C-alpha cells in the first residue's frame with residue numbers, strides 16, 4: 001500500500017498509480033514512477049537522468065492521514081536541489097488552512113517549486129489552482145492553458161472569500177486549537193476502545209485507524225445517520241476533515257456520537 005492520490009484527470013490518475021482508479025481509463029500517460037512513502041532511500045534510488053520532478057503529499061489524505069516525516073519531506077527537498085529536480089507538493093487536501101497553516105508544506109520548513117490547490121480553496125465551490133515559483137513559474141504565461149469554466153467569477157469570488165476569511169485574526173490559530181481538541185477527544189476514545197490502533201494528523205485533518213476486523217465503512221454509514229459526514233480512507237482509517245469554521249461544541253457532538261457507535265462494536 002503506497003497510498004498516493006493525486007486526482008482523476010488523466011495525468012493525475014497516472015501519478016496516482018493505483019490500478020483501481022486507472023483501469024477504466026487505460027492506457028495512461030507514461031513517465032511516472034511510484035516510490036514507497038516516507039522512504040528517502042527509495043526516492044534517491046529511483047532517480048535517473050530522465051527524472052524531472054518529485055511530487056508528494058506532505059500528509060497522505062486518501063492514503064489514511066499518513067504524515068510525512070520531517071526527515072522525509074525535508075530530505076526530498078534537499079534531493080531535488082542536489083539533482084536539479086522540481087519539487088511538486090500536492091496541497092489539494094492539506095492546503096488553505098487545513099493543517100493550521102496556509103499550506104501543509106509550511107509545517108516542514110520547505111519551499112516547493114510548484115503546489116496544487118483545490119478543495120478548501122473554494123469552500124465548497126469548485127475551483128483549483130497551481131502556484132509555481134522560480135523556473136517553474138516561467139513555463140506558463142496567461143493564456144497558455146485554460147478550461148471552459150476556468151477563472152469564472154462565481155468560483156473566483158468564493159476563492160477570494162475563503163482567502164479573506166483565513167486572513168482574519170486568529171482564524172488559523174483556531175484551526176490548531178480545534179484540531180487539538182478533536183485529536184485529544186479521539187485519543188481518549190482510543191484509551192477506551194482497544195480496536196482503535198492509532199490517532200494521527202495535524203490541524204483539522206485527523207485520522208483514526210481501526211483494527212482491520214472493524215468495518216470502517218459501516219461506521220461511516222452510522223455516523224451519517226447521526227448527521228456527521230466522515231469517510232474511511234486507506235488502512236481502515238476514519239478521516240475527519242471538517243469545515244475549518246467548525247465549533248468546539250460540534251466536535252464534542254461528533255465525539256459523543258463516535259463513543260456511542262464504538263460502544264455497539266465492543
Ligand SMILES: Cc1ncc(COP(=O)(O)O)c(C=O)c1O
Pocket residue numbers: 005006007008009012057061062090091092093118
Ligand atoms: C491529494 C489530492 N490531490 C488531488 C485530488 C483531486 O482529485 P480529483 O481530480 O478527483 O478532484 C484529491 C482529491 O481527493 C486529493 O486528495
